[in-house]
Amino acid sequence: MLNIKCPYCGDRSQKEFAYGGDGTITRPKLNQEISDEEWDNFVYLRKSPRGKHIELWHHIAGCRQWFKVERDTTTHEIFRTFKPEE
Amino acid sequence: MSQNFRLNTGGLINRDKPIEFKFNGKKYIGYEGDTLASALLANGIHLIGRSFKYHRPRGFFGAGVDEPNAKMQVEINGCSEPNINATEIELVDGLSASSQNCWPSVNFDIGAINNFLNRFFPAGFYYKTFMWPKSFWYRVYEPFIRKAAGLGIASLEKDKERYEHKYEYCDLLVTGSGPAGLASAYAAAKNGAKIILAEDKPRYGGTLLTDDVTIDNLSGKDWSEKIISELKEMPNVIVKNRSQVFGYYDHNMMVMFERTGDHLEKKPKYTPRQRLWYIRAKEVLLSTGSIERPIVFGNNDTPGVFLSAAAKEYMKVYGVLIGKKPIIFTNNDSGYETAIEFKKNGVNPIVLDTREDQNSELINEAKDLDIKIKFSYAVIVAHGYKKVKSATIGKLDKDKIDFENTEQIDCDSICVSGFWTPTVHLASQSGNKLKFNDSIDAFVPDKSKQNEHSLGAANGTFTLQDTLKNSFNTGSEVSKSITKKDEKIQIPNTNERKYSAHDKFWCSPLPKGKNYKRFVDFQNDVAVSDIEVALREGYRSIEHVKRYTTLGMATDQGRTSNLNGLQLVANVEKKIVPQVGHTTFRPPFTPVTIGTIVGREIGKEYMPTRKTPMHHWHEKNNAVWVDAGAWKRPRYYKRGNENLFEASKREAKNVRDHVGICDVTTLGKIDIKGPDSAEFLNRVYTNAWLKLPVGKARYGVMLREDGIVMDDGTTTRISENHYHMTTTTAQAANVLSHLEYYLQIVWPELNVNVVSTTEQWAGAAIAGPKSRDLLAKLFPKIDVSNEALPFMGYIEGDLFGVKARIFRISFSGELAYEINVESDFGLFMWEKIIEIGEEFNIQPYGTEALSTLRIEMGHVAGPELDGRTIPYDVSLEGLVSKKKDFIGKRSLVKEAFNKADRQKIVGLVPLDRKSSIPEGSHLVENKNAKLPNPKLGHVSSSCWSVENNNPFSLAILKDGKNMIGKKLFAVSPLKNTSIEVEVMSSHYVDHEGKRVRS
Ligand SMILES: [Zn+2]
Secondary structure, three states, X not given: XXXXXXXXXXXXXXXXXXXXXXXOOOOOOOOOOOOHHHHHHHHOOOOOOOOEEEEEEEOOOOOOOEEEEEEEOOOOOEEEEEOOOO | OOOOOEOOOOOOOEEXXXXXXXXXXXXXXXXXXXXXXXXXXXXXXXOOEEOOOOOOEEOOOOOOOOOOOOEEEEEEOOEEXXXXXXXXXEOOOOOEXXXXXXXXXXXXXXXHHHHHOHHHOOOOHHHHHOOOOOOHHHHHHXXXXXXXXXOOOOOOOOOOOOEEEEEEEEEEEEEOOOHXXXXXXXXXXXXXXXXXXXXXXXXXXXXXXXXXXXXXXXXXXXXXXXXXXXXXXXXXXXXXOOEEEEEXXXXXXXXXXXXXXXXXXXXXXXXXXXXXXXXXXXXXXXXXOEEEXXXXXXXXXXXXXXXXXXXXXXXXXXXXXXXXOEEEEEOOOHHHHHHHHHHHXXXXXXXXXXXXXXXXXXXXXXHHXXXXXXXXXXXXXXXXXXXXXXXXXXXXXXXXXXXXXXXXXXXXXXXXXXXXXXXXXXXXXXXXXXXXXXXXXXXXXXXXXXXXXXXXXXXXXXXXXXXXXXXXXXXXXXXXXXHOOOOOOOOOOXXXXXXXXXXXXXXOOOOOOOOOOOEEEOOOOEEHHHHHHHHHOOOOOHHHHHHHHOOOOHHHOOOOOXXXXXXXXXXXXXXXXXXXXXXXXXXXXXXXXXXXHHOOOOHHHOOOOEOOOOHHHHHHOOEEEEEXXXXXXXXXXXXXXXXXXXXXXXXXXXXXXXXXXXXXXXXXXXXXXXXXXXXXXXXXEOOOOOOOOOOEEEEEEEEOOOOOEEEEEEXXXXXXXXXXXXXXXXXXXXXXXXXXXXXXXXXXXXXOEEEEOOOOEEEEEEEOOOHHHHHHHHOOOOOOOOOOOOOOEEEEEEEOOEEEEEEOOOOOOOOEXXXXXXXXXXXXXXXXXXXXXXXXXXXXXXXXXXHHHHHHHOXXXXXXXXXXXXXXXXXXXXXXXXXXOOOOHHHHHOOHHHOOOOOEEEEEEEOOXXXXXXXXXXXXXXXXXXXXXXXXXXXXXXXXXXXXXXXXXXXXXXXXXXXXXXXXXXXXXXXXXXXXXXXXXXXXXXXXXXXXXX
């Protein structure tokens, strides 16, 4: 079980959080002209990197804030956690 | 025979308290402080089980977690539990244990025929034998393997015991209370660190209880008692015995298994049997000690063969002799400690040392005691079937690959010592890549991945002096960095005997022409020859050899077999052990009961039960419950002998004819505030939201980005910048997370806040033609006419002094309202409505009637919004705005979503107007078509239409738009039904929606 430092609440057990997937995805703007391929990439395609990865977590049993975590997917080492605007 | 092998004095047992117990149906006596193993050995019982594959007789081999053989079926409080190590279970009054893997009895075991057929049971036997024919798998092979491979028998009874989970945080977790654990815990405790010290055994002290040493002029036992009692007095220290740390997980999450109840004769009420601890430790100090390595020789699995340290432990801790005519077979000085202990207790051992004659403190002491020692000697084979009777021993030649001469000597036991293997399981689990230490022929921890340090024997340090010095220092250093305190501690003086170098000899060679079975892994019945076969057949990777031969698997996890197995592979492959590598050590280190892992999360405690404020009213009025997520909702209110069908029909009919009341508190409710709320809703929902006036509700549909319908519900504009959203009960949590994601991550520029208010508001729906009359009586000061409060209108009112929100929304298709009050007034509201509604024939209705009402109206719900449907499929395409963008819109242009024959919701009625159509039925054109019969759709929801008095169903059907009027078959292989149905509109009742607007 991971130990995750919520940027708002501090160190908490993984049990309090929900995983939110790749944290580097940007949603296309509303009303943006966009090709089918680009849209499908956004909706469906995710990388499954080995090593460092920026991902989203949601502190659902805490402050209910979404934030970003830089984690190594092989060792689970967490390098930093930060607010989405950082 | 009563305790003939119990010494007259000595041991740490309580001789004043005899304890009666049963083994294989026979009564025996032991003492308080015994383990089941020591008590049986005191009674001279050695034959305790049959081996896994060959059903060979097996006896005790170790004295603790090192024991590979003594797995027992134990009866505890009427529950039968398999695979319990007899060396770890404490004797309590009434304990009843029996042998496993033998039939009809341990003395006469039919399966032992396998032993004589053993050339048919080579390595990889299961893989080779059970390959074909395929059809034999489930009929012949699988039942056979299950029967033959089983250890104990799992109980079919419900476990009546109580198990608990506990969470702890500490600065340092110290695993093991031997010298390393005590010293490091003590030093860290003095620095004020928060410490948990865990000891697997009931007694603290580890090897200090059995080694002949002094610390500060105290015996090892006295010193450990002194340290433990000091630690127990310190408020920053938790000291736990009977507690095995068995798993090392990410971010220093340690999991520990505490045996809290089994050793108690009378367990106080609510004391759990076992407890699972989740411990998050800043630093972990692994003082797990080491386990003695066997030396492999012929028939080395015969009962009466022991690890030499175990034999010593039985004497020193339990006052039990494992034999009266022992051979000590050793490659190092440890065997001499056991020999000396035997001698002190009046038994004359003979020592076979594989090394040449030499001097050391221990050897000289043994010589002075006139202990018979044969240097350069080894045991070749043990004789005796159910117990060792004699052994053939031999003088090793110079290269130790053959014997110069052999002789047979009488003995009743053989104690082996092949030097020591650090217990590195937890270190390895932590991600520590181990390194091979040549001087001790074993793996030791290398660089740490997590915050852990191995100390003492677990780190390959085998002298007490070095262990104490390193442990005091490490405990001090590690805690200092956390607490910033530096309490100086005097490292105590020690007195111990110096060892001479050990010999790398680990396996007796086979004399020419002899083919004795030499076991490497007792628990899995893996002999030297099995591993050789695997290698001959081309298995190279140690992980493959492990799986092919089962070496080091199961509950034992290779505690005694691991290194000898690696040594053998290295020898055959002409490599050295570090080139062979080692297999992965996996948690749990020792077996853990399923009950402990489950803890209290069982039955109704599996998850929290959510109850609405009106729960007790429902209960009093004969509600029959249905689970809606964690919520309890009334499915129907039983009157007299009614069944579900009759009751729900009555309740639904009463809504259509008069008025009904339904508890809708469980609907998800989300409060939305902020100047950009309208814009936000406009992006979240498929329809237009910018122009919704204050005091109006609107039905909305939200999609996922892939175009699939996520949820539906109404949202009401309470005031200019304040909205009240409702979601389905099931999706409430997901919708909130979804909204938060878009507000916090995607569109942070929107000034909107959302918060769940599901539990803050109690909700009651009143539905039926009489609902307006009722509402008028509930709120006499409010104009509730159709003009003042039209369909989708919202108004606030005063319900006998309680502030209420009134929404004119309908799920049943009838004229209906939803009233919300603060939860604390929910019951008051409910009772008032029931009281005043009496004159209108009000009846409560449950979820079953609710479903009936919505199905015959063609309103979609969970079964239709099943994560596979787009708005068109459920006929909600009219709510999809063409003008604005919203979440998921871009996906709706997909080719598959716009095919002419795209699936669509339809209604179904059985041609006979009688047969109910099972939900989940598949729709096919021809019920007799050849398989696979093409599926055209599926039945999503079924009800008995109270309006038309016949069954009616909703279905998602391919090309549904053009199928109206067609006849199909709804087939359910599960229910074995095949019903001819007519396809019709999904709106079976009031398809113009007049009632809700009237
Ligand atoms: Zn938080």
